[in-house]
Amino acid sequence: MFQSLPHHFREHDLVADVRTLLQLKRAMQKGLVNTLGDIYVVLKGLVTTDPADFGPFTAAFYSYFLDVDIKRGEKLDNAILRSEAFKNWKEELLKDQDDLEVPDVRELVDRFLDEIHLTTFDIQKIVDGAEILKQDDPDMADTNPQQESDGARTIDRAADYREVDLEELLERLERVAKQQKGMHEGGDHWIGTGGRSPYGHGGAAMGGVRVGGGGGGKMARRVVGDPMYYPVDTKSILKDDNIDAALATLKGIEDETAEVLLDVPKTIKEGLKQGGIFLPYEKEKIDHKVQVILMIDNGGYSMHPYIKSVTKLFSKMKTRFAHDLKTYYFHNTIYGGAYSDVRRRDFVPVDKIIADDKNYSVFVIGDADMAPYELDYSSLGNWQKIKKHFPRIAWMNPLQARYWAGSNTVQTLRQIFPMYPLTPDGIEKAVIRMNRKRKFHKKN
């Protein structure tokens, strides 16, 4: 059953493994999955862990179950229009209604989306709605033609699998997933209103029932999470919400202070053992704190394109480490020191910078790209001094990693500093390395 699913979803940078499969199976056994729309909902709940996942998830889902491949930056609608699944579906649809004029493409995509994202929940609503209609006015469905032009959605044969038993359903799901990949026989595919399509099942009871509101693909689009349904590049330069994620991995330094507290549980336990003679036991108070130094290259044109992401990171750092954050600024590289203000007026010599506690985590942010003569011997010496004093240091480069090799100065600085791209991924790697360093440092 869907053995290739975890692998496929992982390729889209999502977290999926055997457990996902087991949980999906469990959901099926519990009757949660009756339509393709249900699979979307269930898998989404299981696989995604962040709104940023929704884009990749939708892409993975469409490519796995429907063979609709969304190219980078492409909109879902266009990908659907290109796809074989859509073509087949359209053919089937038009075969049934050849007396009608061909609807607008946009409308067709909407209907396609509606069918894919039809869930048990919706069907329940349709059934409930039908009952209410019946109770209210048995003729209403026929005598109210206005509603039809309302753009209300009509489902000729609802995609209901409730009558199909589980084994058969699983088999069918698998077969269809395979078929979408390989040959494309007309009609025998996931979506379709006609003949051999799985959607033909159990339809009779629900024939011609109208769904109020939410028609015209709107509901489906909402499910897909408009406007987040464009594939999101998870390796993109930092954005507002993923900075938090990366910084969260920065672990505190355990600081054993001189403060001592009374260890109440131990005192009582020992006292009881002594037959009621209570001797106070004490324990040291342990504090967690994180101290950060930021060194930002805020000068020159080369850093200009990255200002936004750098300031964003900076402001995040500022709120997160409000009390223990120190910031220095420099232009391209340092000569004898850096500046404590943005305009680079207040000079702070290197010796003063390294007078700080070596437990500080230091992030140097800069593109490290400059004229080779700028990075002279004394400047390199200064960097080395800083590196030596602060074992927890990393250089975060907003320049994309593939351009690093093209710059001599980047290469030189890389030999001194562990360098990471300024992406959530990069920050996380840097932080993991820093945390490792700390343990090492403490032992010595």
Added chain:
Amino acid sequence: MANTTTWTGSDSYLCDPELAQAFHMSRVLGMPLLIEGEPGTGKTELPIQFAKDLSLDLFVYPVGSKSTVEQFVAKFDHVKYLRDSQIEVLNAQREEKGLDTKLSTGGRHTENLDDYVMLGPGAKAYTNINSVLLIDEIDKAPREFPNDLLYALSHRKFVLPESGREVEVSEDDMPAIVITSNREQELPTAFKGRCIYHYISFPEPELMKEIVGKHFSNIEEELVQRCIQLFYQFRQLGLERAPSTRELLNWLKYLRNFEVDEALAKIESREGLGVLIKTQSDMIRVKRNSY
């Protein structure tokens, strides 16, 4: 057997279909539902209204920066234990001296460690079949907290301190667990993997109107229309702190105290916006931009 029927909201709470589906799924699978989303979108309200609507027992654990799993599961009351053991010694001494009156330990026995275990909301919910458990604002917790919770959530089992008693619940009897987060810090991946994830997207104007309708039964249509229109306009200004549903509702609550004409006049003159806009620079932007 826990309640696993689909719940789509009550008279006073509008649960959008996607959230209802995710919530249903989490209850059927016996997994916690992790809800994230902007502040004021009704994350916390979901379990509260669900419990109220179906009259189920609700246990709430509000998470803070000092939260520990100990508070959530169960705590051993050392002080009471000490007091009782001292009382036992005293009683023995009194007996020796021939006094009949005894000091009471309130039915507790020092040999029975279970008597001194104070159950937290987690253990209480697990022992109460078909209950609702809300773990509110888990993102405020210290970093270890979610990881410490993992065991209990995936094994459906707590081990009580000192007494070692196990509180276990079967998959079918799992309480409906809802965990909310404002994304102030990222939760560990392993933790999220144990939950059904749902992100509440900000309601569209039409849905917002329905939500307002749920809260205020008779309110002037014109007033609601104007407020909602302005509300979304403000949200699009890119304010430092965009107003949320909660603030819109408070705004309407305030405006409802006036006659419609008066209220509308207040809106046009941008009076009483303090309930909606919470920083000075935002207020300046709103006043400058919204004519």
